[in-house]
Amino acid sequence: MRRRAFITLLGGAAAWPLVARAQQTGKVSRIGFLGPSSPALERHLVDAFRQKLRELGHVEGENLVIEYRWAEGQDEQLPSLAAELVRLKPDVIVTTGTPGTLAARQATSTIPIVFASAGNPVGAGLAASFARPGGNITGFTIMAELEGKRLEILKEAVPGLSRIAVLWNPANPVVREFFQQTQVAATRLGVTLQTVVEIRQADDLKSAFSTLANAHPDAMMVLADRELLAHRAQIVDFAANNRLPGMYPYREYVDAGGLMSYAPSNIDLFLRTATYVDKILKGTKPADLPVQEPTKFELVINLKTAKTIGLDVSPLLLARADEVIE
Secondary structure (H helix, E strand, O other): HHHHHHHHHOOHHHHHHHHHHHHHHHHOOOEEEEOOOOOOOOOOHHHHHHHHHOOOOOOOOEEEEEEEEEOOOOOOHHHHHHHHHHHOOOOHHHHHHHHHHHHHHHHHOOOEEEEEEOOOOOOOOOOOOOOOOOOOOEEEEEOOHHHHHHHHHHHHHHOOEEEEEEEOOOOOOOHHHHHHHHHHHHHOOOOOOEEEEEHHHHHHHHHHHHHHHHHHOOOOEEEEOOOHHOOOHHHHHHHHHOOEEEOOOHHHHHHOOEEEEEEEEEHHHHHHHHHHHHHHOOOHHHHHHEEEEOOEEEEEHHHHHHHHHHOOHHHHHHHHOOOOEO
């Protein structure tokens, strides 16, 4: 079945030269994939990554094996999962998020590592510089000074916004920088960070929601963190039930029912990650591949959610959105 699906995908006979080469050389590449979330929640990103690899000639079941390890929203599991992948001796390890990349770095200093998204890779010690990362790690950063822009858009969307709540994971070292950006932006825009809620693990969600419900903020911001992303369903459900406008750091929150997001395109980052994996499998060293910044950003607004919570989003803001979910 895999052979037939493969031939259909690439267009019949055009697939045979690749299959023949794989059979002749016996070379099968192995990729380790370390995810902080779950396969169900990250399927669209993994599918984009796999599709791009196929386009570049790396086909699962033919000349490629991908070994997945998922932390299911529990960052404390990342070190042991990274160690499992290293024992499998993959040709390259793909990570998402700074904690996962740090765990992979701790597990190996020789196997190439490509991060699909990370905060400040230089500040976190993952790269010596963007241009020359050095060592065995490179990839793509989400650093783009976005917290101020997100707060500006949220203030534009919510008339009279003066008090907001912030949800963040202080266990992620990069998120502390995001929080500082949010504080600076709030001062500049005349907005008070009324309630700051720390969520380090899933068990913290219940008390966090209780704190938010008692505070009655005008709106909520969630700071970028892959572990929190794994709990997006609970977060957006709470916001909807409490008619609380929310600004989120990934569009996946909005797909799950959140109000709006302004963020780099995760799909684009995973497609570009596949190109780096391809280069490494063909012999390029990670140290010779510069860390790259996001190039595609998108404002996504869930108009259905806006109507549900009674928020009238201005036509001007809707016109600026890259996508409106109705």
